[in-house]
Amino acid sequence: MLCAVYKTNKKQGMYLYVPKKGHFEDVPEALMSRFGVPELVTIIALEKRERLGGVDKEKLIDALNEQGFYLQMPPKEDNLLEKHRESLGLSKNPDKKF
Secondary structure, X not given: OEEEXXXXXXXXXXXXXXXXXXXOOOOOHHHHHHHOOOEEEEEEEHXXXXXXXXXOHXXXXXXXXXXXXXXXXXXXXXXXXXXXXXXXXXOOOOOOOO
C-alpha cells in the first residue's frame, strides 16, 4: 500500500497522509481549509516499513482504509513555566488576582 505524506506551513509537525498523491476527496473541507496548501513531503510504501516516525502503522492503515486520510498532529509541547514553578516547589499556575 502506498501513502502520500503532506505537510502544512500553518503548523509545524502537522502531517496529512492520503492513500494516493493528490487524493484529498475524502478529507473534510473544514480540515483542508485549516490545513492550508498541502506540500508533498514523500510517498511511502507502507509494507516496506516496520516503523514510521511518530505514527502507529496499524492506526495509519486503518484510518486510510476507513476514512481515506490520517492527520498526524505535532507532539504536545511542554509548558516550561509550569515545570519551572514545580521545580521551585510552587503550584503550576500562579494565583490570578484581578
